[in-house]
Amino acid sequence: MALKVYIAGPEVFFPNGKEIIARKGELARRYGFEANTFGGGDYPSEKFAFGVAISKANEQTMRASDFILANMTPFRGLSTDVGTAYEIGFMCALGKAAFAYTNDPRAYDVRLSTDYYAGAVARGEDGMVRGPDGWMVEDHAMADNLMLDGAIVERGGTIARPPDGPVLPWDDLSVYESVLKTARAYFG
Amino acid sequence: MALKVYIAGPEVFFPNGKEIIARKGELARRYGFEANTFGGGDYPSEKFAFGVAISKANEQTMRASDFILANMTPFRGLSTDVGTAYEIGFMCALGKAAFAYTNDPRAYDVRLSTDYYAGAVARGEDGMVRGPDGWMVEDHAMADNLMLDGAIVERGGTIARPPDGPVLPWDDLSVYESVLKTARAYFG
Numbered sequence: 001m002a003l004k005v006y007i008a009g010p011e012v013f014f015p016n017g018k019e020i021i022a023r024k025g026e027l028a029r030r031y032g033f034e035a036n037t038f039g040g041g042d043y044p045s046e047k048f049a050f051g052v053a054i055s056k057a058n059e060q061t062m063r064a065s066d067f068i069l070a071n072m073t074p075f076r077g078l079s080t081d082v083g084t085a086y087e088i089g090f091m092c093a094l095g096k097a098a099f100a101y102t103n104d105p106r107a108y109d110v111r112l113s114t115d116y117y118a119g120a121v122a123r124g125e126d127g128m129v130r131g132p133d134g135w136m137v138e139d140h141a142m143a144d145n146l147m148l149d150g151a152i153v154e155r156g157g158t159i160a161r162p163p164d165g166p167v168l169p170w171d172d173l174s175v176y177e178s179v180l181k182t183a184r185a186y187f188g
Numbered sequence: 189m190a191l192k193v194y195i196a197g198p199e200v201f202f203p204n205g206k207e208i209i210a211r212k213g214e215l216a217r218r219y220g221f222e223a224n225t226f227g228g229g230d231y232p233s234e235k236f237a238f239g240v241a242i243s244k245a246n247e248q249t250m251r252a253s254d255f256i257l258a259n260m261t262p263f264r265g266l267s268t269d270v271g272t273a274y275e276i277g278f279m280c281a282l283g284k285a286a287f288a289y290t291n292d293p294r295a296y297d298v299r300l301s302t303d304y305y306a307g308a309v310a311r312g313e314d315g316m317v318r319g320p321d322g323w324m325v326e327d328h329a330m331a332d333n334l335m336l337d338g339a340i341v342e343r344g345g346t347i348a349r350p351p352d353g354p355v356l357p358w359d360d361l362s363v364y365e366s367v368l369k370t371a372r373a374y375f376g
Contacts, residue, residue, distance in 0.1 A: 053338075134202065
């Protein structure tokens with residue numbers, strides 16, 4: 001029976017999200033995995049209750065999955081979509097394997113220093129690099145916050161990035177596919 | 189024996205973070221909780237290995253805690269710090285109780301429509317409100333992504349917000365303290 005992968009990421013919010021998600025599922029099948037999703041159901045129409053119901057359905061789907069493959073490409077800002085970050089934490093706590101990728105080749109500290117602080121960072125007397133607001137520029141040579149990268153690495157997974165160069169568009173699935181290869185080799 | 193609370197949030201990155209974290213621990217004790225933190229240890233000096241080691245230490249501390257109290261105040265952008273989001277997911281998957289607060293009174297869709305899209309949002313023919321980039325403006329009357337709010341609510345926790353008005357500064361712990369009261373009532 002094929003291992004079930006929980007494909008996490010913010011694509012659901014994009015106008016072409018359905019198409020990208022379908023392509024991701026098709027690619028997963030090509031590597032022998034089943035893309036796990038929740039089926040339709042009766043969801044409440046009131047917006048808050050609807051949100052809670054979708055959260056619950058996603059959690060049930062995660063519990064029924066063997067591993068997570070998360071899209072950590074920065075979403076509406078510097079970092080991973082927080083729903084995806086929640087899901088990585090959830091799967092790691094359940095002891096499931098975790099893999100991730102980002103279409104942004106840069107480490108977190110580079111994005112933070114350039115995109116967010118526009119270069120206005122400096123090393124203080126305490127040895128810490130900080131922005132003009134005094135906030136620390138975390139540099140662990142990681143794609144994002146150490147809780148995300150650290151957890152995945154600690155569990156034998158990888159956070160794949162594209163080669164140096166521009167951020168790849170959301171519908172470029174080359175890095176995503178490279179992780180499917182890695183996961184296939186991991187599970188044998 | 190006092191219940192142990194894992195106090196999650198991005199304060200560690202602030203110049204006055206140590207002071208805020210100390211005050212949070214003191215307030216937690218006032219409500220009968222023990223603020224759980226990891227002790228000093230031998231951590232590797234190389235930055236990547238250091239990041240992985242801190243991730244592992246935080247996970248051990250979470251496993252040894254009874255509940256999480258997370259600061260979901262938007263951090264360097266629209267949403268919760270992704271390390272904190274990871275930790276909420278981790279604790280929820282372990283079956284621990286979860287509570288959160290934010291010093292921003294606004295719902296996610298309000299921040300997204302005003303701060304991020306500067307009002308340039310419109311309802312499309314499919315009934316969805318979208319930004320000029322075509323991305324959906326999620327509106328579940330929640331403080332952040334439905335995975336965060338949904339999980340906490342589903343487990344009987346709350347996401348406290350200040351009254352309508354300005355975003356409170358990071359060192360204003362009034363909303364944080366209100367959650368300690370809620371947690372105290374929850375645990376009895």
